[in-house]
Amino acid sequence: MSESKDFLRLKVEEDLKAGKYQNIVTRFPPEPNGFPHIGHAKSICINFGIARDYQGQCNLRMDDTNPTTEDTKYVEALKDAVTWLGFNWNGNVRYASDYFPKIYDYAVQLIQMGKAYVDSLNEEEIREYRGSVTEAGRRSVYANRSIEENLALFKGMKEGKFKDGEHVLRAKIDMSAANMKMRDPLLYRIRHSHHFRTGDTWCIYPMYDFAHCLSDYIEGVTHSICTLEFENNRDIYDWVLDALELTPPRPYQHEFARLGINYTVMSKRKLLELVNGNYVNGWDDPRLPTIAGYKRRGYTPESIINFCEQIGIAKANSMVDVAQLEFCIRDDLNQKVPRVMCVLDPLKVTIENYEGEEEIDASYYPHDVPKVGSRKLPFSREIYIERDDFMENPIEGYHRFTPTQPVRLKHAYILTCKEVIKDANGAIVELKATYHPDSKSGADTSGIKTKSAIHWVSAKHAKQIEVRLYERLYKIDAPENVEDLNPDSLHVNTHAFIEPAVISEKVDVRFQFERQGYFYADPMDYTDEHPVFNKIVGLKDSWAKKSEAPKNTPKAEAKKAHIEGDVAPMSTEELARFERYTALNLNTEIANTLARDEALSHFFDETLLHVKSPTTLANLVANEVARELKKELPLNFGATEVAELVMMLDEGVISSKIAKEVFEAIVHTGEKPKAIIESKGLKQISDPAIIAVMIEEVMAKNPDNLAKYQAGNTNLFGFFVGQVLKQSGGKANPTIVNELVSKKLNHG
Template identity: 75%
Template sequence: MSEHKDFLRTIVEKDLKTGKYKNIITRFPPEPNGFPHIGHAKSIAINFGIARDYNGHCNLRMDDTNPTTEDTKYVEALKDAVEWLGFEWKGDVRYTSDYFDKLYAWAIELVKMGKAYVDSLDEETMREYRGTVTEAGKRSKYAHRSAEENLDLLERMKNGEFKDGEHVLRAKIDMSAANMKMRDPLLYRIRHAHHYRAGDKWAIYPMYDFGHCLSDYIEGVTHSICTLEFENNRDIYDWVIDTLGLEPPRPYQHEFARLGINYTVMSKRKLLELVEKNYVNGWDDPRLPTIAGLRRRGYTPESILNFCDTIGIAKANSTVDVAQLEFCIRDDLNTKVPRVMCVLDPLKVTIENFVGSEELDASYYPDDVPKEGSRKIPFSKEIYIEREDFSQNPPKGYFRLTPDQPVRLKHAYIITCKEVKKDERGNITEIIAEYNPESKSGSDTSGIKVKSAIQWVDATSAKKVEVRLYDRLYSCENPDGLDDLNPDSLKIIKDALIEPAVVAEKPDVRFQFEREGYFYADPIDYTDANPVFNKIVGLKDSYAKKKETPRSESKSQVKKVQIDGETEPMSESEQALFNKYTTTLKLNSMVADILARDEKLSSFYAEVLSANNSPVTIANLVANEVARELKEKEVHELQFNASDVAKLVQMLDDGTISNKIAKEVFEEMAKSGEDPKRIVEAKGLVQISDTAVIEPIIDDIIAKNPDNVEKFRAGNTNLLGFFVGQVLKATGGKANPKVVNELVAQKLK
């Protein structure tokens, strides 16, 4: 069972303990109108994970009630995603369309009970009659039809006698309900379209709110777990089941926050637009957040499930940093994949004093990875190195090959530049070098000290490969449309060179290309004649990301990062700190990694923690705000000390200030060294938590935004953030966000 007892598992345990259910049955009910994305992966992990943890089972059910958008290719993609993630559904795949006859029979029951009617209003009038958040709706005149007339019309609708939109079947509930979803919601609509499974038998199809709850009931589902946008639909879910008087046990709906990731879109409509307008190369384009795309890029099921577990299950929507997903795949592959050498931008090096050829022994794995495996690397007079690994006019802190600075060839020898050849335009075409015969890796007796090791390939035996370098599809954190696409999201290198064992021996399908990143042999386009590799994710702390090396880093620290260009394995003491941070202090793994690897930060963190026992809040502040200050300064140069940070955290924890205000106070502390409490008092930054002050502001904002209120109550719960943001803006960021969230949620019900 998961170590984390989230609120959903708490509900399940309570239901088992009280005897509400004997067995737990969940379901994953996607609509087969697009390829599943990583948000679906979270839902899959929750539904199948809960069933597994409590010895129950999970059904896979296609919610196929809209024949105009559904397709068998989407069904297969959904099945494939569940299996690839390592889960099994109970029995055969289920389909809402399997239950069409039962659903229709229940619809007839509601009509006979006087709880449903056929409405013939046009769409515009129906919308007008619905009312607003402040005004009750108006019931259609057709609601007064007799049960016999309604049954006749419903039968004729089913038989295809009417046009699309000419009639609908509606529940008769309450046109003045505060939850606008309950104002006589639609149960069936006419669709003259061929259904991919049911054929042409039906001309009417159930709406989600009618088909979903009853399908759950048919399957004996106990916990119907949905994302937050269906929170208002729960009232309809309960109304349908309760009104029909279905025999218990019955299912209940529970909602969790959907997954949002920055630099990413997960709207099916927007993903479909990207695919159909050829902005990407199909649903499995490695830049997409689809499971097919992530899989083709080289992500592993373990990394995605670990990501889902790390972000947890929340009740409020939020956005997760895509770096957290990248951390999970990097963390997973670090102990799994072989290290090899690939040169993306080759520069020829001729070693004039080397004669003949040689095969060098090289392990696929560093010492800290408990795996065995090695290969022979050919070495001769002519090799290729990465073009950026030579500089004729090196910047400060450049530790690779220069006219005056030797460098080690990984697994080979130390070489020294003797001559630089250029073409007529001044471009470097070749380096003439010498090697030291006594400097062979593993038996170096040369006495030469170098500061870096670089990758290389033998000119004669290297294999030409195509490398696809993928970057984020969008260039901004919160993309809205096509204008936000990143024009540099894909770069294709046709003539990269890789050491021969990778292609000839195929020791794996995923590799770490030394100092470049993690790569995956493309499962579609790779052939022996034309090997193709996709970049999964870059290496943390590569030289390209360290051009502005913090002045406070010691030379030894820079060297550690530069030699391999990858995440340096933790020392025993760093690993011990990391374990303490994640297990005892419950820190996020990324924050723990930052603190454990930096002695100054970990020491400062410990000092603050000794003054205020609030490990998570302190860790986030130190790993972000304090770390930025220490990039340019030593600890003794800071304008603030650990005691000041402890005071700031205390004000955060007791609700005196908000996170936004805390950042403002920290900036002032960093500049002036002023006591944080004095800054808060002098600037009047005390957080407003008094409901008597906040409520009138909320009321005013709600009154000014009736359209958004209606959309929220109609199911767009993402607008909660809009209202909270408006209140915070109106109070200059001083209102307590927690209090505002609670009050806004209450008033919008």
Template identity: 70%
Template sequence: MSEHKDFLRTIVEKDLKAGKYKNIITRFPPEPNGFPHIGHAKSIAINFGIARDYNGHCNLRMDDTNPTTEDTRYVEALKDAVTWLGFKWDGDVRYTSDYFDKLYEYAIELVKMGKAYVDSLDEETMREYRGSVTEAGRRSEYANRSVEENLDLLERMKNGEFEDGAHVLRAKIDMGAANMKMRDPLLYRIRHAHHYRAGDKWAIYPMYDFGHCLSDYIEGITHSICTLEFENNRDIYDWVLETLGLQPPRPYQHEFARLGINYTVMSKRKLLELVNEKRVNGWDDPRMPTIAGLRRRGYTPESILNFCDQIGIAKANSTVDVSQLEFCIRDDLNTKVPRVMSVLDPLKVTIANYEGSEELDASYYPDDIPKEGSRKIPFSKEIYIERDDFDENPPKGYFRLTPEQSVRLKHAYIITCKEVKKDESGNITEIIAEYHPNSKSGQDTSGIKVKSAIQWVDAASAKQVEVRLYERLYACENPQNMEDLNPNSLKIIKNALIEPAVVTEKPDVRFQFERHGYFYADSIDYTDAKPVFNKIVGLKESWGKKNSIEKCSTRIERVEDKKVQIDGKTEAMSETEQSLLNRYTNEFGLNSMLADILARDEKLSSFYEYTLLLHNSPVTIANIVANEVARELKEKQSSELKFTPSQIAELVKMIDDGTISNKIAKSVFEEMATSGEDPMLIVQAKGLIQISDTSVIEPIIDEVIAKNQDNVAKFKAGNTNLLGFFVGQVLKMTSGKANPSVVNELVAQKLNK
């Protein structure tokens, strides 16, 4: 365990010290309605990791209370993910459906106590009666039913006498509660659906808030760890257990920030949409953020667990850069996998003065990797090199083969270009070269100085393979829908060539294809007759922000033309919209995309301008309104929003004066959207005020640097991408509260000393 324990482990240790529990029992309780993704990996690591660290155990429980979305294949995918990550659950897999009879008994008990009733309001009226943040709700007239009538109706609901939606069972708590989750929450709803385990026995199924806490109690769970969106549900969790008077020890719920990664969606609904619309090749498509997808792409369990450890366990939601995940797999594979030569875009080279053939000795690993292993590489008169390793008119700084510049063939000889052959269209088809017999690698006496070595394969013995080059599935940093998909996320090369030992000797399943990146033998499609390799990740970060800007901008063409591409159709702007757009771009300095989004939507533009009257920060407000507020308005009317323009203005003020960061502002907004609470109160209650004091930040940076001397050495040796690693570690130790710009500047200064 780390010397600096996260807040969850601090809670566990406090409970153990106080004698609250004899043994620590956690659980991983996914709903089997989709394949688990990288966010689930974080939850798996936390729940199983805490149980392991304190000599307890962790249960794997399927929260199977919605028969309309669940499937046994999802159950198997969840079991497979936990096992592959290296964890073992206690006993058999558990299911909430195992406890349906017991849960129903608890429901009857609540009804008999007068703490639950059958409500027959329709859904719209029920929503209306719920009230708002500023207005108390109104209890249903059906809450006055007698215990006998409620018991009779509940039994008939269970037996399937009523249609879906005709009745629900609700807890009787407080329709004026500040926490709107406590306004007589639903406990059971009618679902006439076949359950994959329980069959057709039940026509009613428990809601999450009822089934979850009681399942935890039945299993003897001590620490019910869940993500932050369930924070307000904790009151219901406690109410159910306390009202039923269940004997201790009982479980308590604790929340941590869910994992968010840029260029990625982790909504099961959106992932299922990708699968159903065949935008990807199933749940295990290597571009998907699912554990099955990452596994098929070639990620290792160690790299994913290391990523989860690096990002830490925080109390505030934030977004992690996907490059940190990519760094973890590079870092893991760097010391593990053999290096081999491949040619993805072959250009034939005939060595005119070479006759016969030979085998060259070559190590699989560079000198700085303490691993043994080598192979024989066939060499003969005809070879293939990468097409871009030759240039007739090279730019300045080009060190590979040219008509005037010799180059070394890695592990082999130096060659010199003598002739360039072309087809009728002027395309280069072949290079005629000569080799220097006394320039053999390890025995070079030629005295010829070359500036680089290039990879190659022998024409006669090379193996043809299919290579799948994967890039990020989304081109936008904050993807919202299908329009944000990256059209270049997959490129398939059918005729790539690779040195024969990779296929014939199979020294590993993962390789570094030199200069191209790390690759994995596809676990499903690979055969000896047709080898298939997936690109796991490049050798270094190569994804520029330009990619996302250009892709996102394709949704909205030039606004100067007064026409915009939306969903493939060109729509003209009205005079009012054009006037607003001109004002937003010329007076407020918004970029064309933001200006267009606001100008075209009357509700958004109205909200935006009202907020501007309260605080003059046009760009920051525009970003929040066009993204966060717009997302809320997709599903709600303006009158249904939990927050007001004045609260958004207050949120932006805190961003502008440095009280909170933009990342923290996003998590504050999520809370505002749910609870309607003022942003300053949220920030104060959760301790989210940004730390900019260098005297506080510097000692933390010094500690991170002292503990990561290996990475310091790599940074000083030229791996400047590690700057992000150090910044991430500092932000992790401050739970995301440190000012990122201050941290960046200080870390850079200290590493460059």
């Protein structure tokens, strides 16, 4: 029994070992009275995950016992959430209403056993009779009714002879119980309301505590997993099943801590208030924590599942930082999406010494992303740059474009500013510049030193788009009501410009806009005539910096529109390291990370003496090694081990994913990378013949998606690549997989 397993899985294993159950059956039992949120995602992952891990089954069951709040649209939203997250429920969707006749029979049985009675107290009297934590309750005088009278009244309730609230059915347990939920809890109430499934067949409906445990029993559920707020309800759960003397095996309830995230509300009541009050644009508003909201914003199922796995399963409630969820989507998209250029706040630049047009070949992916693909970037005399990438009177440490400081255009040339043109109000409306013909990226012989590279688009060729920029919905970390809403949670930018290939070639639906963040083509509003992109998440978490930034200081005013991730100016030593690293063709973000950390920089430089592969090494050091150095503990590895790992990565012996696994093993054991790879059989699969067989198997298992791809849904390309990599256990060479999947899909 592994100590790394959570307490729920340990309980399942204990029950299996003891022979308590032959097969594991779990269930996800939401009430269809709202759209599912990220807390439901955690429950979905737990219930479906346990069923998967122990070769069991998980049922999807709607707890539709309250006709006044439930609706088919919520059922569909719940089904969609489970499917989108990648899980399959056992058989058909189940409903508590499927079991209404059987549950009614169980209620009659309790009456016949003298364990339930019809009470005629009103709601206020029932509350008064229940007592308090320090005072025992009083049993209703109606509890003395005979079994025959109770049966007749309950039948009359079922036949619609009484008004709402005139009678209720209660369990006869203990009015002095320490657990107040056990003080003769309600089992049935009268509701003359139309039910979305059963129509007007019923006018009495079972309470959650009565219907839930019996539905579990009827379905053969073994482990009824719910959140901690139902901990006190467990006594009722057990009482009902025991009182009815049901044939074993029977289910047992187990509780885990519900998910709480700062800057977020997950109360259905509060979410409904936001939707009905038009504080947001429907249940799928990208600012909401609903699955539909995350889906429309551009989050991936993998990022949500990874988040749920990272936070784990605990027995005590706690608050999770929303930054952890944002990290998961960044981490997922970083290895998947194309990098493109989009200017959100355009400033026109006229390059006076450039004539004509040209196309620049630019890769969609950096060196450390195992994907291939490129596009043609049109370049012309007039371009747009980001307005805050130019500063006429630069502050200390500003490394972009100024009247005296040249700058590199990403993938293109170096520019020098010649003139600043302003309007009548003194606002900058255009820059005049010259370019250096011998400074083209990849073939630069100009000798000009620049401190940064900026993104740009050709004014003639760029496509105008709408960009929806989202911030957190609430302005405080523990919101209570609508007064805590952030008034600046949505900015709609209709004057952004993007490079044309994004619209014309449609290589993906998610992109990293260079130096801006990750964006998603809105699935509802996007058209080629009016492209709309939602901001998924920024490149770095700048929320804390924004909220703590000093107000109205000259420096703060100058940096109002700063790019996310801007930090304090580099020292002379750091700047020297930064220039040395960018000269090695490291991307600016990695170079910046290494340059600013002396220990990290030293490790990188030392390892570089053993392996001449700066890009691969830099990515490994800036991510994996940096994490270990922050722990300030003795290291089980040094430059030689990391160099050996880098060489095997470059030679294609292992993939990036395997490299991370090997590095983790090095950290814990201190073994040499080659020994770890040999002992664990982790060599990368690069044989095209073996990979081709995997591709055939994946396509044979997914005929529906294959048909959809062939019908024009090319977004499924990533699905097939992911399935092949999954089938190989992450060992298949991603570049070869991409190439062979493309050939198979497009040429048969």
